[in-house]
Amino acid sequence: MSLLKIINLHKRFGNLYVLRGVNMEVEKGEVVVIIGPSGGGKSTLLKCINMLEPPTEGKIILDDIDLTAKGVDLNKIRQRIGIVFQQFNLFSHLTALENITLPLRIVKKVPKEEAEKIAIKYLKKVGLEEEFASYYPHQLSGGQQQRVAIARALAMNPELMLFDEVTSALDPERVKEVLNVMEELAREGMTMIVVTHEMGFAKEVGDRVIFMDGGVIVEEGKPEEIFTAPKHPRTRQFLSMIL
Amino acid sequence: MVGIGQFDFNLFIKILPDLARGALVTLKFSSLSILFGLIIGTIFGVFRIIKNPILPKIAAAYVELIRGTPLLVQIMIVYYGLPAAGINLPPEVAGVLALSINSGAYIAEIIRAGIQSVPKGQMDAARSLGMTYFQAMRYVILPQAFRNIFPALGNEFIALIKDSSLLSVIAIAELTRTGMQIYAVTFNAWTPLLGVAMFYLMMTLPLSKLVERFQRRIGGHESP
Ligand SMILES: Nc1ncnc2c1ncn2[C@@H]1O[C@H](COP(=O)(O)OP(=O)(O)OP(=O)(O)O)[C@@H](O)[C@H]1O
Ligand SMILES: [Mg+2]
Numbered sequence: 001m002s003l004l005k006i007i008n009l010h011k012r013f014g015n016l017y018v019l020r021g022v023n024m025e026v027e028k029g030e031v032v033v034i035i036g037p038s039g040g041g042k043s044t045l046l047k048c049i050n051m052l053e054p055p056t057e058g059k060i061i062l063d064d065i066d067l068t069a070k071g072v073d074l075n076k077i078r079q080r081i082g083i084v085f086q087q088f089n090l091f092s093h094l095t096a097l098e099n100i101t102l103p104l105r106i107v108k109k110v111p112k113e114e115a116e117k118i119a120i121k122y123l124k125k126v127g128l129e130e131e132f133a134s135y136y137p138h139q140l141s142g143g144q145q146q147r148v149a150i151a152r153a154l155a156m157n158p159e160l161m162l163f164d165e166v167t168s169a170l171d172p173e174r175v176k177e178v179l180n181v182m183e184e185l186a187r188e189g190m191t192m193i194v195v196t197h198e199m200g201f202a203k204e205v206g207d208r209v210i211f212m213d214g215g216v217i218v219e220e221g222k223p224e225e226i227f228t229a230p231k232h233p234r235t236r237q238f239l240s241m242i243l
Numbered sequence: 244m245v246g247i248g249q250f251d252f253n254l255f256i257k258i259l260p261d262l263a264r265g266a267l268v269t270l271k272f273s274s275l276s277i278l279f280g281l282i283i284g285t286i287f288g289v290f291r292i293i294k295n296p297i298l299p300k301i302a303a304a305y306v307e308l309i310r311g312t313p314l315l316v317q318i319m320i321v322y323y324g325l326p327a328a329g330i331n332l333p334p335e336v337a338g339v340l341a342l343s344i345n346s347g348a349y350i351a352e353i354i355r356a357g358i359q360s361v362p363k364g365q366m367d368a369a370r371s372l373g374m375t376y377f378q379a380m381r382y383v384i385l386p387q388a389f390r391n392i393f394p395a396l397g398n399e400f401i402a403l404i405k406d407s408s409l410l411s412v413i414a415i416a417e418l419t420r421t422g423m424q425i426y427a428v429t430f431n432a433w434t435p436l437l438g439v440a441m442f443y444l445m446m447t448l449p450l451s452k453l454v455e456r457f458q459r460r461i462g463g464h465e466s467p
Contacts, residue, residue, distance in 0.1 A: 089368035
């Protein structure tokens with residue numbers, strides 16, 4: 001059974017018609033990579049999945065729960081879906097440790113000491129030594145900030161992780177350290193939807209690649225199919241531009 | 244007024260304790276008012292940006308009403324006007340109320356700007372972790388907003404200390420009124436006026452230094 005099902009998803013911002021009927025299913029443990037040109041609606045799709053942006057039409061179904069239905073406790077649901085953003089979005093007034101403990105404490109009501117233990121555990125998991133725990137975001141490099149952001153999302157123990165171009169704002173030499181963390185996570189069986197321009201990652205880690213353009217899924221398939229034998233002319237054009 | 248008089252050093256020394264007491268009253272009224280003003284201002288500042296059909300309009304009307312009328316008139320309406328509506332307030336309460344409502348409007352605007360200075364991604368991140376809108380405001384947005392607007396709030400406090408001199412019209416024995424009373428008794432205006440100005444400076448100068456220090460600190464590290 002699939003963990004996530006997106007049925008006929010439409011999203012408009014006023015007159016701007018961004019998502020024009022997206023259908024997609026994600027199996028437990030699957031890593032789905034979404035590629036596509038700028039403005040194609042990739043970020044909007046991810047924000048619709050955890051209802052940060054309410055869909056104009058369509059259904060988002062997580063484990064049999066329709067998130068678009070009235071009366072759904074979205075705050076509860078969002079704990080099950082982690083998201084990491086291009087701009088890190090660490091809370092700039094809090095240390096790395098506090099960034100992770102704050103949601104644990106106020107959302108999950110985890111006691112302070114336990115929350116700190118969990119935070120240290122996840123900081124280690126993303127390759128950050130304990131000494132970084134007391135650093136403020138502005139004292140960390142982009143790659144370190146992004147890894148704290150990943151740790152913060154993981155600490156909530158989500159079933160599904162969304163990554164929105166998480167390496168795009170990083171210096172080239174910092175990209176690898178973040179991709180490694182994601183690769184490891186995929187190996188451990190985390191269900192992931194990854195929007196990225198890192199084609200190497202898509203090929204090696206992705207179970208399926210989706211090409212999105214103009215608010216629809218133009219083509220999808222196994223990475224080797226999409227990268228070596230794209231069927232749709234728009235996919236071919238996009239790949240020839242970035243490869 | 245008759246002649247402003249000569250500066251009288253002996254008188255100056257003699258009235259220092261009275262002026263100091265007046266300055267304490269000024270400080271008490273402005274501190275209480277900035278405190279209540281902060282509460283009012285935070286509530287209305289959040290109202291201004293909240294997604295709701297009426298609350299932002301109410302908040303905007305409050306701000307316009309207060310900013311468009313003189314504080315002196317507001318004080319007199321609260322003290323002389325409210326009794327006509329059956330509400331009798333002692334001058335101290337009326338004074339704090341008027342000043343709080345007044346500074347609340349200015350602070351609401353400062354807070355609104357502060358909230359809007361926090362990048363939108365902060366709210367997205369907070370909500371995506373399962374925080375309610377209220378929790379996100381309380382633990383993520385407002386702390387960052389307050390850090391950004393601390394200098395503006397400091398300046399508001401300085402303005403309030405000076406504006407509280409208008410409470411003299413409802414017979415509150417704050418610093419300015421104390422000075423005027425000394426003049427009424429001694430017929431020497433120059434001496435108490437200098438003393439009054441000196442005490443205002445003693446309150447406002449350290450504050451503006453503090454604001455300046457903070458401004459430099461924030462300039463050091465901006466949020467991403
Ligand atoms: N909150 C919003 N209000 C109005 N328009 C928006 C909003 N968010 C996104 N858009 C618009 O929707 C369109 C799709 O944006 P989106 O960010 O989803 O694209 P994307 O595929 O992620 O592009 P990129 O690769 O540049 O990140 C763009 O035209 C964008 O300007
Ligand atoms: Mg995007």
